[in-house]
Amino acid sequence: MRSMIALVLGAFAAVAAAADVGEIKVVRGAAHIERGKEQLPVKVGMPVQEADKVVTGADGNVGITFADNSLLSVGPSSVLAIDKYVFDSTTHAGQFDSTLSKGTLAVVSGKMVKQSPDAMRVRTPSAIMGVRGTDFIVKVD
Amino acid sequence: MAALAVIAAIALAVFLTRPGKPNETVVVLPSADGHVGTVVVQRGETRQVLDQAYATSRSGEKQVVKLSDAEVKHDFGATLQALPARPTSFMLYFITGTDELTPESKAELQNVLAALKDRPLPDVLVIGHTDTVGELTTNDRLSAQRAETLKGFLVDIGIPVTRIRTAGRGERELLIRTADEVDEPRNRRVEINVR
Numbered sequence: 642m643r644s645m646i647a648l649v650l651g652a653f654a655a656v657a658a659a660a661d662v663g664e665i666k667v668v669r670g671a672a673h674i675e676r677g678k679e680q681l682p683v684k685v686g687m688p689v690q691e692a693d694k695v696v697t698g699a700d701g702n703v704g705i706t707f708a709d710n711s712l713l714s715v716g717p718s719s720v721l722a723i724d725k726y727v728f729d730s731t732t733h734a735g736q737f738d739s740t741l742s743k744g745t746l747a748v749v750s751g752k753m754v755k756q757s758p759d760a761m762r763v764r765t766p767s768a769i770m771g772v773r774g775t776d777f778i779v780k781v782d
Numbered sequence: 783m784a785a786l787a788v789i790a791a792i793a794l795a796v797f798l799t800r801p802g803k804p805n806e807t808v809v810v811l812p813s814a815d816g817h818v819g820t821v822v823v824q825r826g827e828t829r830q831v832l833d834q835a836y837a838t839s840r841s842g843e844k845q846v847v848k849l850s851d852a853e854v855k856h857d858f859g860a861t862l863q864a865l866p867a868r869p870t871s872f873m874l875y876f877i878t879g880t881d882e883l884t885p886e887s888k889a890e891l892q893n894v895l896a897a898l899k900d901r902p903l904p905d906v907l908v909i910g911h912t913d914t915v916g917e918l919t920t921n922d923r924l925s926a927q928r929a930e931t932l933k934g935f936l937v938d939i940g941i942p943v944t945r946i947r948t949a950g951r952g953e954r955e956l957l958i959r960t961a962d963e964v965d966e967p968r969n970r971r972v973e974i975n976v977r
Binding site: 664666685686702703704706710712713715716717745746747749750754765766767768769770771772773774775776777778779781782 | 804805808809810812817818820821823824825857858860862864866867869901902903
């Protein structure tokens with residue numbers, strides 16, 4: 642019974658299959674995900690995976706909820722790479738690294754930064770941000 | 783000599799077309815509950831700590847500045863509006879030995895339904911619990927039944943059944959720790975996690 646519960650809870654945390662780390666919740670305007678050699682149009686309910694690159698057009702916005710309840714919004718004319726995403730739904734330990742090479746990103750940090758303050762990092766062309774449990778915005782012009 | 787001129791020309795062309803360093807801005811915002819955390823910005827040798835609402839770091843500027851709420855809304859409004867709805871959770875309570883909600887929780891159920899209607903594609907996890915009155919196995923069944931009853935309410939308002947997961951924890955995860963066979967209303971509950 643206990644292991645079944647863990648399974649149910651684990652499934653909830655991971656949204657769906659093992660490689661899925663988040664889910665697209667909001668889509669406005671033009672946007673796609675680059676996954677390996679594929680270019681996938683985004684739609685609400687689509688899973689997000691480690692190593693995905695979210696690309697938006699001039700009118701594009703994409704909102705993503707991650708397994709640890711981190712929330713991301715990728716603004717217009719942006720490129721965001723999910724470099725690394727690991728989250729243990731039992732211990733809340735994890736690591737979330739992403740790179741914004743251009744455009745705008747809004748972040749609401751989730752459970753993993755409450756567990757370990759250095760779990761979330763955002764890179765830009767000239768900086769690296771460490772996140773300690775907060776909402777913030779990054780813009781690269 | 784001609785070769786040298788070509789090399790010089792190429793070097794000049796590379797220099798002229800090299801893109802300028804991008805302008806970067808980082809702004810810390812108060813969260814929905816007013817809490818302000820910290821972002822540490824490491825830019826080369828420079829390290830800036832942003833730990834106040836609207837504290838802003840810009841590339842090429844040594845000082846941390848503060849943007850106004852209006853400036854943030856103007857510059858980043860569209861991006862902020864596309865943030866997914868905040869994950870939230872609810873607790874509903876039951877009449878002893880049944881899967882019928884208390885009158886107060888019947889009213890609270892309306893808030894749960896409203897939160898769900900706000901989301902285009904919600905994820906819901908419903909976990910049922912019991913107090914320690916009765917057998918362990920009976921309580922396992924009752925807690926699962928409580929979760930299923932809640933799931934029924936959610937399906938009734940149009941939440942796709944595939945988006946709802948349920949679990950029953952019986953008396954294994956008491957909110958209020960009690961001895962066995964104790965009638966404790968706060969333990970007869972379902973936890974509903976929505977995102």
